[in-house]
Amino acid sequence: MELELRHLRVLCAIADAGSVGRAAADLGYSQPAVSTQLRRIERYFGEPLFVRGTAGVRLTPYGVEVVAQARDVLARADAIGRRRASGAERERRTLRVAATNSPVLPGAVSRFRTRLPDVDLSVNSVYASSRIVELLEEGAVDAAIAADYPGMELTHSDAVAHRGIVTEPTFVALPSRHRLRHRAQVSLADLAEDAWFLTPDDGAGWPGVFYAACEAAGFTPVTVHEFLGDRLQLQSMIADGLGVSLVQPTLRPIPQVVVKPLAGTPLWCRYVLAWRRGAVTEELAETLFRAAVDAHKELVAQSPHLRTWAARTWSIAGT
Numbered sequence: 001m002e003l004e005l006r007h008l009r010v011l012c013a014i015a016d017a018g019s020v021g022r023a024a025a026d027l028g029y030s031q032p033a034v035s036t037q038l039r040r041i042e043r044y045f046g047e048p049l050f051v052r053g054t055a056g057v058r059l060t061p062y063g064v065e066v067v068a069q070a071r072d073v074l075a076r077a078d079a080i081g082r083r084r085a086s087g088a089e090r091e092r093r094t095l096r097v098a099a100t101n102s103p104v105l106p107g108a109v110s111r112f113r114t115r116l117p118d119v120d121l122s123v124n125s126v127y128a129s130s131r132i133v134e135l136l137e138e139g140a141v142d143a144a145i146a147a148d149y150p151g152m153e154l155t156h157s158d159a160v161a162h163r164g165i166v167t168e169p170t171f172v173a174l175p176s177r178h179r180l181r182h183r184a185q186v187s188l189a190d191l192a193e194d195a196w197f198l199t200p201d202d203g204a205g206w207p208g209v210f211y212a213a214c215e216a217a218g219f220t221p222v223t224v225h226e227f228l229g230d231r232l233q234l235q236s237m238i239a240d241g242l243g244v245s246l247v248q249p250t251l252r253p254i255p256q257v258v259v260k261p262l263a264g265t266p267l268w269c270r271y272v273l274a275w276r277r278g279a280v281t282e283e284l285a286e287t288l289f290r291a292a293v294d295a296h297k298e299l300v301a302q303s304p305h306l307r308t309w310a311a312r313t314w315s316i317a318g319t
Contacts, residue, residue, distance in 0.1 A: 005077055007041050008070035010034060011049065015067045015301045018310070019056040055311035059301050068298060075114045075294075094120040095284065098132045098144040100202070101125075101228075102271055103250050104165065105145060107295025108288070115287050127228060129154065129272075130203020136160045136276055143275040143288055150268050152205040161285070162274035165292045169309070170267035171249045173234075175241050176256045185309075187263040192219035195243035197227045197234060210246065213266040249306040250299035261309040271296075 013023040014034070024034040042049055049063035059067060099105045109121060126132050129146035133156050136144060145165070148154045154162050172186055180186050192214075198207050214221055225243055227234060231251065238245055239256030246267065253259045273289050280288075300306055 001040055001044050003041075003044060005074065007037070007044075008074055010037050011041060011063075011067055011070050012074065014038065014050065014057060015059055015063070016297050018058065018307060055308075058304065058307055064302055067301060071111075071294060071298065072114070075111055079115045079117065093118075094122050095143060095280070096122045096124070096141045097288075098124045098126045098135050098141040098146075100129055100132060100145060100147050101127055101199070102145050102147065103248055103299055104271055104292050104295045107298055108145070108292040111291035111294055112288055115291065116284070119284070127199075128201070128203040132274070133160070136274055139276065139279070141276075142279040143273065143285070145292065146272045146274055147202065147204055147206075148270050148272055149205045149209050150270070152209070153270075154204065154272050154274065156274070159277060160274055161277055162272050163285075163289055165271040165273055165289065166296045167268055167270040168249055168296075168306075169261060169265045170246050170269055171251070171259050171261050171305070171309075173238050173245050173247045173251065173253065173257050173259050175239055175244075176258050177241070178244070178258070180260070181258050183260060184312075185263045186260045187217070188213060188266055189217040189219060191244060192217070193222060195223035195225065196221050197225050197237065197243045197245035199228050200226050209267060216266065249309070250296070250303045252302070259305050261305070265313070 010023070010027065013027050014020055017023040017026060020034050020038065021031045024031040027034065038050070045062075045066060047062055048060055049066055050057040051060055105123070109123060112119075112121060124141060126135065126144075129148060132141075132144045132146045133154065135141045137157060137160060146154060146162075150167070156162070172191065174181060174186070180190060198210065201207065211221075223243070227245075232254070234245060235254045235257045237243065239254060247259060248269070249259070249261070251259055271292070273285070273292055275285050275288070
C-alpha cells in the first residue's frame, strides 16, 4: 500500500472522534470499511497507532507522532489548494493578534502560518479578556483569542464578531503525593483546607466563578496565592506541596503532579475567537478558527486524563 492523503485523513478523523465508529460516520463511510482501512495503515507503519478499548480508541505514543505529522501534511496540502491560480505575487499583510493565556495559541499560530503563508502574524500576549475587547474596539488589534464562562459570555459592540472555539471543563492539579491522588475525580469540597494558586482577575468573570463554585460546595478557600506566570514554575510549586491549582484539562503534568477532573464539573471555560469585522475577511476568520480548533483537538489527543473523563462523562461506547 502507498500512503495517500486519504489515509492521513482517516487517521486524523479517528484521533479526533476517539472512536472508529464515529469517525466512519463523520467521513460518510461504514465502520467495517474504516476498520479495514486502519488495519492496512497500521500494517504500513509496522506497529499499532491506536489502543483499542471499551471506551473507544486512543493514540499510542507513536500514533501521536504520526497524527501530528499527518495534520501538518494535510494543512500544507490544503494551503497549496488555496493558492490563486494566477500565480501573481500577493501583497503581504500583517494580522495583529492578541491572545490570553491559552494552550491553544502555539498550535493555532503554527497552523495559520502554514495555511496562509502570505499573511504575517504579530502576536501580543494580553491576559485579561476585558482588555482584549478594548483593544479590538480601539482598532489596536485585528483578532484575538479570549476566554469567557457559561452565563458570562463575551460582550462587545457590533464592530467586533466572535465565535466559540471550544468549551472545556476545568480540572485541578495536585501534588503526586496528595491525599486524594488515587481518586478518579476530586470533589471541590474535599479541597476546602488546601491552599490554592489562582490567576488574577481576567475581567471576564474569573476568579468570581471559582469563589461562587466554592461557596456552592460549602466553603471559602483558606489560603489563596495569586499567581500569573510560567506553567512549569506553577507545577513545580504544586509538586513541592505549596498548594493546588485549577488548570486547563489539556495540561501536561510533570512527574510530581497529577491532574484530576472535578466531580460534577462545577467549572467550565470557553475559548473564543474574536475579530474586527472591517479588518478581518471571512477567509481569514475561518482559517484562524479552524487553526485553533485543530490545535485543541491535537491537545486533547495528547491528554489521556481528559479523554478518560470524556469517555466516562458522556458514556462513549464502541470502537
